[in-house]
Amino acid sequence: MSAQLLLEVADDELILGWRNSEWTGIAPMLEEDVAFSSIAQNEIGHARALYELAARELGTTADELAFDRPPDEYRCSKLVQLRLVPDWARTIARHVVYERADQVRLEALKASDDLEIAGLAAKIDREEAYHRMHAQMWAERLAEEPHFTAALAQLEPLVGVRDEHVPEFGELWEEMTEVRRSVAGATW
Amino acid sequence: MVTADQVWEALAEIPDPEIPVISLVDLGVIRSVDVSGNQVQVEFTPTFLGCPALEVMHDAMTERIAALGAEPDVRVITDDSWSTDRITPEGREKLRGSGFAPPAPRTNDGVQLVQLQSNAFRCPYCGSRDTALENIFGPTPCRSVRYCRSCRQPFEQFKTI
Numbered sequence: 255m256s257a258q259l260l261l262e263v264a265d266d267e268l269i270l271g272w273r274n275s276e277w278t279g280i281a282p283m284l285e286e287d288v289a290f291s292s293i294a295q296n297e298i299g300h301a302r303a304l305y306e307l308a309a310r311e312l313g314t315t316a317d318e319l320a321f322d323r324p325p326d327e328y329r330c331s332k333l334v335q336l337r338l339v340p341d342w343a344r345t346i347a348r349h350v351v352y353e354r355a356d357q358v359r360l361e362a363l364k365a366s367d368d369l370e371i372a373g374l375a376a377k378i379d380r381e382e383a384y385h386r387m388h389a390q391m392w393a394e395r396l397a398e399e400p401h402f403t404a405a406l407a408q409l410e411p412l413v414g415v416r417d418e419h420v421p422e423f424g425e426l427w428e429e430m431t432e433v434r435r436s437v438a439g440a441t442w
Numbered sequence: 443m444v445t446a447d448q449v450w451e452a453l454a455e456i457p458d459p460e461i462p463v464i465s466l467v468d469l470g471v472i473r474s475v476d477v478s479g480n481q482v483q484v485e486f487t488p489t490f491l492g493c494p495a496l497e498v499m500h501d502a503m504t505e506r507i508a509a510l511g512a513e514p515d516v517r518v519i520t521d522d523s524w525s526t527d528r529i530t531p532e533g534r535e536k537l538r539g540s541g542f543a544p545p546a547p548r549t550n551d552g553v554q555l556v557q558l559q560s561n562a563f564r565c566p567y568c569g570s571r572d573t574a575l576e577n578i579f580g581p582t583p584c585r586s587v588r589y590c591r592s593c594r595q596p597f598e599q600f601k602t603i
Contacts, residue, residue: 299492373521
Protein backbone atom coordinates (compact mmCIF):
# COMPACT_ATOMS: atom_id res chain seq x y z
CA MET A 255 0.00 0.00 0.00
CA SER A 256 1.48 3.30 -0.96
CA ALA A 257 1.53 6.23 1.39
CA GLN A 258 -0.27 8.21 -1.32
CA LEU A 259 -3.38 6.05 -0.93
CA LEU A 260 -3.29 6.41 2.85
CA LEU A 261 -3.07 10.18 2.35
CA GLU A 262 -6.24 10.18 0.27
CA VAL A 263 -8.16 8.52 3.07
CA ALA A 264 -6.54 10.64 5.78
CA ASP A 265 -7.20 13.88 3.88
CA ASP A 266 -10.85 12.91 3.39
CA GLU A 267 -11.30 12.18 7.08
CA LEU A 268 -9.49 15.33 8.22
CA ILE A 269 -11.37 17.69 5.92
CA LEU A 270 -14.75 16.05 6.50
CA GLY A 271 -14.09 16.16 10.25
CA TRP A 272 -13.35 19.85 9.91
CA ARG A 273 -16.51 20.46 7.87
CA ASN A 274 -18.65 18.46 10.31
CA SER A 275 -17.31 20.48 13.21
CA GLU A 276 -18.73 23.60 11.55
CA TRP A 277 -22.12 22.42 12.85
CA THR A 278 -20.97 22.52 16.45
CA GLY A 279 -23.23 24.95 18.26
CA ILE A 280 -25.55 25.64 15.32
CA ALA A 281 -27.07 22.28 14.33
CA PRO A 282 -30.88 22.32 14.00
CA MET A 283 -31.29 20.41 17.25
CA LEU A 284 -29.17 19.72 20.28
CA GLU A 285 -28.90 15.98 19.53
CA GLU A 286 -27.37 16.78 16.16
CA ASP A 287 -25.00 19.28 17.69
CA VAL A 288 -23.70 16.41 19.82
CA ALA A 289 -23.79 13.91 16.93
CA PHE A 290 -21.91 16.05 14.40
CA SER A 291 -19.33 17.12 16.97
CA SER A 292 -18.77 13.50 17.92
CA ILE A 293 -18.54 12.34 14.31
CA ALA A 294 -16.07 15.16 13.60
CA GLN A 295 -13.95 14.07 16.54
CA ASN A 296 -13.92 10.47 15.31
CA GLU A 297 -13.02 11.44 11.73
CA ILE A 298 -10.13 13.59 12.89
CA GLY A 299 -8.97 10.74 15.15
CA HIS A 300 -8.98 8.43 12.13
CA ALA A 301 -7.07 11.00 10.11
CA ARG A 302 -4.40 11.22 12.79
CA ALA A 303 -3.87 7.44 12.93
CA LEU A 304 -3.74 7.25 9.11
CA TYR A 305 -1.30 10.17 8.83
CA GLU A 306 0.90 8.45 11.41
CA LEU A 307 1.11 5.33 9.26
CA ALA A 308 1.80 7.36 6.13
CA ALA A 309 4.34 9.52 7.98
CA ARG A 310 6.39 6.50 8.95
CA GLU A 311 6.61 5.43 5.34
CA LEU A 312 7.44 8.94 4.14
CA GLY A 313 9.87 9.73 6.96
CA THR A 314 7.89 12.70 8.28
CA THR A 315 5.30 13.37 11.00
CA ALA A 316 1.51 13.33 11.12
CA ASP A 317 1.46 17.06 11.89
CA GLU A 318 3.56 17.90 8.85
CA LEU A 319 1.32 15.83 6.60
CA ALA A 320 -1.87 17.27 8.03
CA PHE A 321 -0.89 20.92 8.20
CA ASP A 322 2.32 21.73 6.35
CA ARG A 323 1.44 20.77 2.80
CA PRO A 324 0.36 23.45 0.33
CA PRO A 325 -3.40 23.33 -0.33
CA ASP A 326 -3.08 21.97 -3.87
CA GLU A 327 -1.33 18.85 -2.57
CA TYR A 328 -4.31 17.68 -0.53
CA ARG A 329 -5.90 14.61 -2.10
CA CYS A 330 -9.29 14.86 -0.45
CA SER A 331 -12.42 14.31 -2.48
CA LYS A 332 -14.30 17.34 -3.77
CA LEU A 333 -17.29 16.02 -1.81
CA VAL A 334 -15.70 16.76 1.56
CA GLN A 335 -14.27 20.12 0.54
CA LEU A 336 -17.63 21.81 0.14
CA ARG A 337 -18.79 24.14 2.87
CA LEU A 338 -22.43 23.15 3.35
CA VAL A 339 -23.39 25.07 6.49
CA PRO A 340 -26.22 26.12 6.93
CA ASP A 341 -27.88 23.64 4.53
CA TRP A 342 -28.87 20.68 6.68
CA ALA A 343 -30.39 18.50 3.94
CA ARG A 344 -27.28 18.81 1.77
CA THR A 345 -25.10 18.06 4.78
CA ILE A 346 -27.05 14.87 5.41
CA ALA A 347 -26.83 14.00 1.70
CA ARG A 348 -23.03 14.35 1.86
CA HIS A 349 -22.98 12.27 5.05
CA VAL A 350 -24.93 9.48 3.29
CA VAL A 351 -22.81 9.58 0.10
CA TYR A 352 -19.54 9.69 2.03
CA GLU A 353 -20.34 6.90 4.47
CA ARG A 354 -21.44 4.64 1.63
CA ALA A 355 -18.20 5.20 -0.31
CA ASP A 356 -16.10 5.00 2.84
CA GLN A 357 -17.60 1.62 3.72
CA VAL A 358 -16.51 0.16 0.38
CA ARG A 359 -13.03 1.61 0.81
CA LEU A 360 -12.73 0.32 4.39
CA GLU A 361 -13.69 -3.19 3.30
CA ALA A 362 -10.84 -3.08 0.77
CA LEU A 363 -8.38 -1.74 3.36
CA LYS A 364 -9.43 -4.42 5.86
CA ALA A 365 -8.39 -7.01 3.27
CA SER A 366 -4.95 -5.39 2.79
CA ASP A 367 -1.84 -7.58 2.94
CA ASP A 368 -0.31 -4.93 5.16
CA LEU A 369 -1.48 -6.07 8.59
CA GLU A 370 -1.04 -2.64 10.17
CA ILE A 371 -3.30 -1.06 7.59
CA ALA A 372 -5.82 -3.91 7.79
CA GLY A 373 -5.90 -3.67 11.60
CA LEU A 374 -6.33 0.09 11.63
CA ALA A 375 -9.06 -0.09 8.98
CA ALA A 376 -10.93 -2.67 11.06
CA LYS A 377 -10.69 -0.45 14.12
CA ILE A 378 -11.89 2.57 12.16
CA ASP A 379 -14.75 0.50 10.76
CA ARG A 380 -16.07 -0.31 14.25
CA GLU A 381 -16.52 3.43 14.80
CA GLU A 382 -17.79 4.17 11.32
CA ALA A 383 -20.60 1.66 11.89
CA TYR A 384 -22.17 4.29 14.15
CA HIS A 385 -21.73 7.03 11.53
CA ARG A 386 -23.47 4.79 9.00
CA MET A 387 -26.37 4.11 11.36
CA HIS A 388 -26.73 7.84 11.96
CA ALA A 389 -26.67 8.53 8.21
CA GLN A 390 -29.19 5.75 7.60
CA MET A 391 -31.57 7.16 10.22
CA TRP A 392 -31.52 10.57 8.56
CA ALA A 393 -31.73 9.17 5.03
CA GLU A 394 -34.93 7.39 6.03
CA ARG A 395 -36.31 10.54 7.63
CA LEU A 396 -35.58 12.74 4.60
CA ALA A 397 -36.24 10.13 1.90
CA GLU A 398 -39.25 12.01 0.48
CA GLU A 399 -37.76 15.49 0.65
CA PRO A 400 -37.01 16.81 -2.87
CA HIS A 401 -34.24 19.09 -1.63
CA PHE A 402 -32.51 16.08 -0.05
CA THR A 403 -32.92 13.75 -3.03
CA ALA A 404 -31.70 16.45 -5.43
CA ALA A 405 -28.65 17.01 -3.22
CA LEU A 406 -27.92 13.27 -3.23
CA ALA A 407 -27.95 13.20 -7.02
CA GLN A 408 -25.80 16.32 -7.21
CA LEU A 409 -23.18 15.25 -4.65
CA GLU A 410 -22.82 11.59 -5.59
CA PRO A 411 -20.56 12.22 -8.64
CA LEU A 412 -18.14 14.35 -6.59
CA VAL A 413 -16.95 11.54 -4.34
CA GLY A 414 -14.25 10.30 -6.75
CA VAL A 415 -13.04 13.75 -7.85
CA ARG A 416 -9.65 14.32 -6.21
CA ASP A 417 -7.68 16.57 -8.54
CA GLU A 418 -9.82 19.67 -8.18
CA HIS A 419 -10.12 22.08 -5.30
CA VAL A 420 -13.15 24.27 -4.73
CA PRO A 421 -12.44 27.90 -3.76
CA GLU A 422 -13.77 27.43 -0.22
CA PHE A 423 -11.21 24.69 0.34
CA GLY A 424 -8.53 27.39 0.26
CA GLU A 425 -10.36 29.24 3.03
CA LEU A 426 -10.60 26.08 5.11
CA TRP A 427 -6.88 25.44 4.61
CA GLU A 428 -6.03 28.98 5.74
CA GLU A 429 -8.07 28.55 8.89
CA MET A 430 -6.93 24.98 9.60
CA THR A 431 -3.21 25.67 9.25
CA GLU A 432 -3.19 29.09 10.89
CA VAL A 433 -1.86 27.90 14.25
CA ARG A 434 0.83 25.76 12.63
CA ARG A 435 1.90 28.63 10.40
CA SER A 436 1.98 31.23 13.15
CA VAL A 437 3.31 29.25 16.13
CA ALA A 438 6.57 27.48 15.39
CA GLY A 439 6.56 23.86 16.58
CA ALA A 440 2.83 23.69 17.38
CA THR A 441 1.76 20.04 17.38
CA TRP A 442 -1.50 18.16 16.96
CA MET B 443 13.34 -5.08 40.63
CA VAL B 444 9.75 -4.50 39.60
CA THR B 445 7.52 -7.43 38.58
CA ALA B 446 4.77 -7.54 35.96
CA ASP B 447 2.21 -8.14 38.72
CA GLN B 448 3.28 -4.96 40.49
CA VAL B 449 2.88 -3.04 37.23
CA TRP B 450 -0.59 -4.47 36.66
CA GLU B 451 -1.56 -3.52 40.22
CA ALA B 452 -0.29 0.02 39.73
CA LEU B 453 -2.15 0.37 36.41
CA ALA B 454 -5.33 -0.95 38.03
CA GLU B 455 -5.30 2.17 40.21
CA ILE B 456 -5.48 4.57 37.26
CA PRO B 457 -9.04 5.72 36.65
CA ASP B 458 -10.37 6.19 33.14
CA PRO B 459 -10.08 9.98 32.64
CA GLU B 460 -13.62 10.30 31.31
CA ILE B 461 -15.44 7.63 33.33
CA PRO B 462 -13.40 7.61 36.54
CA VAL B 463 -15.47 4.85 38.19
CA ILE B 464 -13.52 2.26 36.21
CA SER B 465 -9.80 1.75 35.86
CA LEU B 466 -7.75 1.30 32.71
CA VAL B 467 -7.39 -2.38 33.61
CA ASP B 468 -11.20 -2.74 34.01
CA LEU B 469 -11.59 -1.08 30.63
CA GLY B 470 -9.40 -3.76 29.04
CA VAL B 471 -7.28 -1.28 27.08
CA ILE B 472 -3.94 -2.54 28.41
CA ARG B 473 -2.92 -5.28 26.07
CA SER B 474 0.41 -6.31 27.49
CA VAL B 475 2.99 -5.59 30.17
CA ASP B 476 6.54 -6.76 29.53
CA VAL B 477 9.24 -6.39 32.13
CA SER B 478 12.82 -6.72 31.05
CA GLY B 479 15.35 -5.77 33.73
CA ASN B 480 14.42 -2.26 34.77
CA GLN B 481 12.44 -1.56 31.63
CA VAL B 482 8.67 -1.86 31.49
CA GLN B 483 6.97 -1.89 28.14
CA VAL B 484 3.21 -1.43 28.12
CA GLU B 485 1.06 -1.69 25.02
CA PHE B 486 -2.37 -0.13 25.12
CA THR B 487 -5.16 0.43 22.65
CA PRO B 488 -7.37 3.50 22.41
CA THR B 489 -11.09 2.86 22.88
CA PHE B 490 -11.88 5.33 20.11
CA LEU B 491 -9.14 6.74 17.87
CA GLY B 492 -10.28 10.31 18.46
CA CYS B 493 -10.43 9.83 22.21
CA PRO B 494 -9.02 13.03 23.74
CA ALA B 495 -8.10 11.07 26.89
CA LEU B 496 -5.40 9.12 25.04
CA GLU B 497 -2.51 11.38 26.04
CA VAL B 498 -3.80 11.63 29.61
CA MET B 499 -3.86 7.82 29.87
CA HIS B 500 -0.42 7.56 28.34
CA ASP B 501 1.06 10.09 30.76
CA ALA B 502 -0.67 8.56 33.81
CA MET B 503 0.75 5.12 33.00
CA THR B 504 4.21 6.55 32.38
CA GLU B 505 4.11 8.31 35.75
CA ARG B 506 2.91 5.26 37.70
CA ILE B 507 5.57 3.03 36.23
CA ALA B 508 8.29 5.60 36.90
CA ALA B 509 7.01 5.81 40.49
CA LEU B 510 7.75 2.09 40.84
CA GLY B 511 11.35 2.93 40.02
CA ALA B 512 11.28 1.46 36.52
CA GLU B 513 11.81 2.93 33.08
CA PRO B 514 8.46 3.17 31.28
CA ASP B 515 7.93 2.65 27.58
CA VAL B 516 4.21 3.08 26.94
CA ARG B 517 3.06 2.42 23.39
CA VAL B 518 -0.24 3.15 21.71
CA ILE B 519 -1.34 0.28 19.45
CA THR B 520 -3.90 1.17 16.79
CA ASP B 521 -4.83 -2.33 15.71
CA ASP B 522 -8.21 -3.96 16.00
CA SER B 523 -7.59 -5.81 19.26
CA TRP B 524 -9.86 -3.75 21.52
CA SER B 525 -13.55 -4.33 21.73
CA THR B 526 -16.00 -3.44 24.48
CA ASP B 527 -16.12 -7.21 25.10
CA ARG B 528 -12.75 -6.68 26.82
CA ILE B 529 -14.28 -4.64 29.62
CA THR B 530 -14.01 -6.89 32.68
CA PRO B 531 -17.08 -8.17 34.57
CA GLU B 532 -16.01 -5.97 37.52
CA GLY B 533 -15.75 -2.99 35.18
CA ARG B 534 -19.25 -3.65 33.84
CA GLU B 535 -20.66 -3.74 37.37
CA LYS B 536 -18.90 -0.50 38.27
CA LEU B 537 -20.34 1.15 35.16
CA ARG B 538 -23.86 0.01 35.95
CA GLY B 539 -23.49 1.14 39.57
CA SER B 540 -22.82 4.69 38.44
CA GLY B 541 -25.58 5.00 35.87
CA PHE B 542 -23.75 3.91 32.72
CA ALA B 543 -25.39 0.97 31.00
CA PRO B 544 -22.56 -1.42 30.10
CA PRO B 545 -22.10 -2.30 26.41
CA ALA B 546 -24.07 -5.19 24.94
CA PRO B 547 -21.91 -8.13 23.80
CA ARG B 548 -20.69 -7.79 20.23
CA THR B 549 -22.19 -10.14 17.68
CA ASN B 550 -20.49 -11.37 14.49
CA ASP B 551 -22.26 -8.92 12.21
CA GLY B 552 -21.49 -5.97 14.49
CA VAL B 553 -24.08 -3.46 15.63
CA GLN B 554 -27.21 -2.71 13.61
CA LEU B 555 -29.54 0.28 13.86
CA VAL B 556 -32.56 -1.94 14.42
CA GLN B 557 -30.84 -3.37 17.49
CA LEU B 558 -30.22 0.10 18.94
CA GLN B 559 -33.84 0.99 18.30
CA SER B 560 -35.08 -2.21 19.95
CA ASN B 561 -35.69 -2.65 23.64
CA ALA B 562 -32.73 -4.96 24.17
CA PHE B 563 -31.05 -2.46 26.51
CA ARG B 564 -31.61 -2.34 30.23
CA CYS B 565 -31.92 0.82 32.29
CA PRO B 566 -28.99 0.86 34.76
CA TYR B 567 -31.24 2.49 37.39
CA CYS B 568 -34.38 0.32 37.46
CA GLY B 569 -33.44 -2.64 35.24
CA SER B 570 -36.39 -2.12 32.87
CA ARG B 571 -35.96 -2.99 29.20
CA ASP B 572 -38.52 -0.38 28.22
CA THR B 573 -35.82 2.02 27.02
CA ALA B 574 -35.56 4.12 23.86
CA LEU B 575 -32.63 5.42 21.82
CA GLU B 576 -32.42 9.20 22.21
CA ASN B 577 -29.15 9.79 20.39
CA ILE B 578 -26.54 7.46 18.93
CA PHE B 579 -23.96 9.99 20.10
CA GLY B 580 -23.34 11.35 23.56
CA PRO B 581 -20.96 13.38 25.69
CA THR B 582 -17.95 11.29 24.59
CA PRO B 583 -17.46 9.16 21.45
CA CYS B 584 -17.93 5.93 23.41
CA ARG B 585 -21.44 6.70 24.68
CA SER B 586 -25.00 6.87 23.37
CA VAL B 587 -27.95 8.43 25.17
CA ARG B 588 -31.08 6.42 26.00
CA TYR B 589 -34.24 7.12 27.94
CA CYS B 590 -36.00 4.77 30.33
CA ARG B 591 -39.75 4.96 29.88
CA SER B 592 -40.28 3.00 33.06
CA CYS B 593 -38.45 5.21 35.60
CA ARG B 594 -38.29 8.23 33.28
CA GLN B 595 -34.59 8.56 33.62
CA PRO B 596 -32.25 9.42 30.76
CA PHE B 597 -29.05 7.38 30.91
CA GLU B 598 -25.83 6.85 29.03
CA GLN B 599 -25.22 3.60 27.18
CA PHE B 600 -21.66 2.48 26.48
CA LYS B 601 -21.54 1.81 22.72
CA THR B 602 -20.73 -1.73 21.63
CA ILE B 603 -17.49 -1.58 19.68
